[in-house]
Amino acid sequence: MARLLAFGGSLRRDSWNQKLVRIAAGGARSAGAEVTEIALRDYPLPVFDQDLEVEAGLPESALRLKELFRSHDGLLLACPEYNSSITAALKNTIDWVSRRAPGEEPLACFSGKVAVLMSASPGALGGLRGLVHVRAILGNIRVLVLPDQVAVSGAHEAFQENGALKDPQRQAAVENLGRELARVTARLHG
């Protein structure tokens, strides 16, 4: 069974991306995966500062996130686009989680994981440009990022009250991302 960690790269309470990742998580569960959904706002982190790391070590939130990454085989990531790129919150999370605990192999929290990416934005491109950067970053830290992705444009009017997307084809496409991640991760890690 695939163990997947799901979160949006936003700290916003009513994040569209957090809603979107929940849909993909549903798809993954329907394919037999065990999914842990978290929100980054529950893991507050200072901006990464190497002096702070040397003086105080990893913050408690970073240690909790590292444990979550270590104990899951795949990542469902919904990534908001800020100024056509990755959000500071997501990059900061990656930076803290990438730091080695004593005795840990380099990139132990990322190496060999499988990820699928999606995005949502009120804009016309749905955050598509930011995914290019997230994909590159994750690939460079040894995460296998699946080729399929979905960018939901017009996010402010795309969701129903119950959290599903109004467009059934988009809903199915996002659920399929979750299913595909569950399938590939189970094949690689099962």
Ligand SMILES: Cc1cc2nc3c(=O)[nH]c(=O)nc-3n(C[C@H](O)[C@H](O)[C@H](O)COP(=O)(O)O)c2cc1C
């Ligand atoms: C600093 C900043 C930069 C943004 N840049 C973009 C952008 O380049 N492209 C885009 O589609 N939306 C951009 N937006 C709008 C976000 O897509 C929007 O705030 C969205 O709600 C963020 O995702 P969330 O709802 O998951 O927090 C930007 C928002 C902020 C605050």
